[in-house]
Amino acid sequence: MTVQTQIISKMREATQGGFLSWTVTVDHKRIGILxxxxxxxxxxxxxxxxxxxxxxxxxxxxxxxxxxMYNQIFTMHGTTMIFLVVMPLAAGFGNYLIxxxxxxxxxxxxxxxxxxxxxxxxxxxxxxxSFIFGGAPNDGWFxxxxxxxxxxxxxHGMDFWIMGILLLGFATTIGxxxxxxxxxxxxxxxxxxxxxxxxxxxxxxxxxxxxFSLPSLTTAVLLLFLDRQLGAHFYNVGQGGxxxxxxxxxxxxxxxxxxxxxxxxxxxxxxxxxxFSGKPLFGYPAVVFSAIAIxxxxxxxxxxxxxxxxxxxxxxxxxxxxxxxxxxxxxxxxFAWLATMWKGKLRFATPMLFAVGFVAMFLIGGLDGxxxxxxxxxxxxxxxxxxxxxxxxxxxxxxxFGIFSGVYYWFPKITGRRLQEGxxxxxxxxxxxxxxxVFMPMHILGVEGMxxxxxxxxAGRGWEIWNFIETIGALIITVSVLIFVVNFxxxxxxxANNEADPWDGFTLEWKTASPPPVYNFAEIPSVRGRRPLWDxxxxxLADWKVGK
Amino acid sequence: MNIxxxxxxxxxxxxxxxxxxxxxxxxxxxxxTMLVAYISLRNQTVWPVQHTLGRLTIPxxxxxxxxxxxxxxxxxxxxxxxxxxxxxxxxLLSALLLGLVFVTGQVYEFSHxxxxxxxxxxxxxxxxxxxxxxxHVLSGVVFLIINLARxxxxxxxxxxxxxxxxxxxxxxxxxxxxxxxxxALYLL
Numbered sequence: 001m002t003v004q005t006q007i008i009s010k011m012r013e014a015t016q017g018g019f020l021s022w023t024v025t026v027d028h029k030r031i032g033i034l035x036x037x038x039x040x041x042x043x044x045x046x047x048x049x050x051x052x053x054x055x056x057x058x059x060x061x062x063x064x065x066x067x068x069m070y071n072q073i074f075t076m077h078g079t080t081m082i083f084l085v086v087m088p089l090a091a092g093f094g095n096y097l098i099x100x101x102x103x104x105x106x107x108x109x110x111x112x113x114x115x116x117x118x119x120x121x122x123x124x125x126x127x128x129x130s131f132i133f134g135g136a137p138n139d140g141w142f143x144x145x146x147x148x149x150x151x152x153x154x155x156h157g158m159d160f161w162i163m164g165i166l167l168l169g170f171a172t173t174i175g176x177x178x179x180x181x182x183x184x185x186x187x188x189x190x191x192x193x194x195x196x197x198x199x200x201x202x203x204x205x206x207x208x209x210x211x212f213s214l215p216s217l218t219t220a221v222l223l224l225f226l227d228r229q230l231g232a233h234f235y236n237v238g239q240g241g242x243x244x245x246x247x248x249x250x251x252x253x254x255x256x257x258x259x260x261x262x263x264x265x266x267x268x269x270x271x272x273x274x275x276f277s278g279k280p281l282f283g284y285p286a287v288v289f290s291a292i293a294i295x296x297x298x299x300x301x302x303x304x305x306x307x308x309x310x311x312x313x314x315x316x317x318x319x320x321x322x323x324x325x326x327x328x329x330x331x332x333x334x335f336a337w338l339a340t341m342w343k344g345k346l347r348f349a350t351p352m353l354f355a356v357g358f359v360a361m362f363l364i365g366g367l368d369g370x371x372x373x374x375x376x377x378x379x380x381x382x383x384x385x386x387x388x389x390x391x392x393x394x395x396x397x398x399x400x401f402g403i404f405s406g407v408y409y410w411f412p413k414i415t416g417r418r419l420q421e422g423x424x425x426x427x428x429x430x431x432x433x434x435x436x437x438v439f440m441p442m443h444i445l446g447v448e449g450m451x452x453x454x455x456x457x458x459a460g461r462g463w464e465i466w467n468f469i470e471t472i473g474a475l476i477i478t479v480s481v482l483i484f485v486v487n488f489x490x491x492x493x494x495x496a497n498n499e500a501d502p503w504d505g506f507t508l509e510w511k512t513a514s515p516p517p518v519y520n521f522a523e524i525p526s527v528r529g530r531r532p533l534w535d536x537x538x539x540x541l542a543d544w545k546v547g548k
Numbered sequence: 549m550n551i552x553x554x555x556x557x558x559x560x561x562x563x564x565x566x567x568x569x570x571x572x573x574x575x576x577x578x579x580x581t582m583l584v585a586y587i588s589l590r591n592q593t594v595w596p597v598q599h600t601l602g603r604l605t606i607p608x609x610x611x612x613x614x615x616x617x618x619x620x621x622x623x624x625x626x627x628x629x630x631x632x633x634x635x636x637x638x639x640l641l642s643a644l645l646l647g648l649v650f651v652t653g654q655v656y657e658f659s660h661x662x663x664x665x666x667x668x669x670x671x672x673x674x675x676x677x678x679x680x681x682x683x684h685v686l687s688g689v690v691f692l693i694i695n696l697a698r699x700x701x702x703x704x705x706x707x708x709x710x711x712x713x714x715x716x717x718x719x720x721x722x723x724x725x726x727x728x729x730x731x732a733l734y735l736l
Contacts, residue, residue: 181567215578231666240669
């Protein structure tokens with residue numbers, strides 16, 4: 001050990017032993033694990049809420065949930081999956097992997113990192129405590145004013161939502177600042193921006209999106225808070241306020257948020273597909289550029305969520321055209337992934353299955369999005385189950401599949417053990433079939449006019465069969481998640497074999513031990529190409545030698 | 549310098565400066581969305597709704613006070629660069645005292661605004677924007693107090709005084725935001 005690594009081991013000694021040490025840890029790897037575990041628990045809760053909704057909707061005139069409870073559950077399902085599952089899971093991977101991938105010893109601000117995790121956890125628990133204190137938020141995850149005003153939502157549910165969102169927004173903002181500064185300041189020698197691993201790139205773009213879009217949400221909920229608690233009139237049309245103001249402020253955050261949710265998964269897939277194809281990522285500059293382009297364009301399309309609000313037709317045209325445009329960089333990525341697999345030595349281990357599943361499902365979700373960008377189509381389909389289908393293909397088939405790909409890929413790095421392949425394949429195929437059974441029929445229901453967010457529906461509209469199939473799909477997804485849970489614990493009970501590089505990986509995190517020591521690298525590595533570990537393993541074929 | 553997180557040769561800026569850049573950019577979006585909310589409300593209703601913000605004496609005086617205090621903060625960074633320790637203490641103290649005078653003026657304005665948050669939209673706009681700016685001024689004052697305490701303990705040297713520079717940048721930012729808010733709320 002060098003002097004440096006000895007000092008670091010000594011410094012971190014106090015926070016490494018025993019269960020309580022997890023509460024004071026500032027080690028990026030441990031904070032990453034805390035993020036991943038907490039968000040996984042919230043994933044089970046949010047998934048349970050979805051299951052409750054599907055049971056309620058399985059048959060017409062369902063009596064399983066009361067209308068009021070149904071409202072609370074769909075609001076909390078959306079809020080949970082977005083703010084308490086996908087965002088913190090990305091933060092967990094980012095925390096664990098970014099310092100390892102860029103050859104650093106920790107994040108730029110380790111204490112701030114701990115603060116951001118605990119604020120997130122407290123915000124989540126706080127929001128859920130509303131179920132005990134007189135009812136959860138019940139106005140949908142985008143909480144349209146004036147429905148959220150005190151007059152129409154008199155319970156404290158919305159106040160819990162507002163305070164929870166402020167806490168979660170704060171946690172994400174400081175976490176994102178930490179990521180950006182880490183990537184700018186702490187890269188290993190030779191690791192230029194044009195050599196940065198794709199996951200680090202997409203997390204950086206995601207962090208910029210968060211830092212610049214969350215303030216808009218902060219403004220929106222603060223004004224709502226003032227309306228509700230201090231009698232202000234920001235969203236009260238009768239007193240000089242504006243209800244549309246909420247929608248503009250919310251979606252100016254809300255659309256970049258969509259990319260905050262999907263970009264990290266795109267990054268994961270861009271790491272997994274090259275390794276399991278045995279080839280470098282096809283068109284690296286184009287993929288990086290498209291991530292940045294998505295970042296910029298993501299800020300200019302927010303009003304396509306508001307086509308039905310009666311905006312002037314010039315505005316409609318602008319936002320429709322712009323929304324088509326954002327399909328282009330997304331398409332570039334899909335072609336790059338396909339071209340990476342083309343003529344590769346493909347290995348279909350579970351991480352790769354989820355990555356390929358991601359590409360296929362995300363493509364369907366993306367094409368649905370293009371349909372909805374067509375203004376007259378949107379007028380017909382907005383607020384129907386078509387939108388629910390679209391957003392779940394993107395966020396379940398997209399973000400969640402990408403994240404599971406990452407879980408199977410990096411589990412050996414984090415724990416020193418692989419997840420079982422057999423159970424992994426069962427997990428993938430059941431989840432894949434289940435999600436298509438749930439979300440594909442929603443297209444049909446949407447076209448048939450079934451509105452989203454209704455707690456029940458009458459018989460005889462032709463909706464029964466599709467709803468019934470969807471509920472069966474939801475049960476299949478439940479089984480697949482249970483298989484994953486079993487796999488998780490069964491694999492942890494196995495003896496660790498601590499392979500440093502189980503997948504024959506390309507990037508620096510596979511260079512160090514599994515799990516990595518507290519100082520990450522005995523010596524800070526230096527980098528000469530986009531695949532530093534490949535270069536090291538194949539000195540004669542190194543990327544920088546053969547000119548890739 | 550922390551050996552865990554020492555910056556590598558690739559960046560020309562200190563880690564604190566990069567972080568502050570991003571924080572201030574994020575803050576700017578916050579103030580910008582607040583201002584856009586204000587302007588869009590203002591465009592669609594009869595405006596100004598009755599208020600007594602006609603008198604400009606205190607806000608103008610406050611503008612001058614804040615501008616003078618930015619000069620003091622700037623002189624503080626110059627002093628430490630030239631290793632004039634007592635000048636550094638003096639300039640930091642004057643900047644933060646002027647900041648406190650500014651806050652006192654704002655408190656007077658708040659209590660004599662002749663309106664409340666629930667008096668139509670303008671009340672909410674005025675108190676929200678000014679209130680958040682006031683919180684930033686107080687944060688800046690706390691920053692300057694910590695810097696002053698560290699300066700008195702001899703924590704800074706001509707080559708190592710990042711916190712002084714960061715505190716000054718933050719103070720410039722607070723003043724710049726004030727000018728925009730003053731123009732938008734009093735003059736527009």
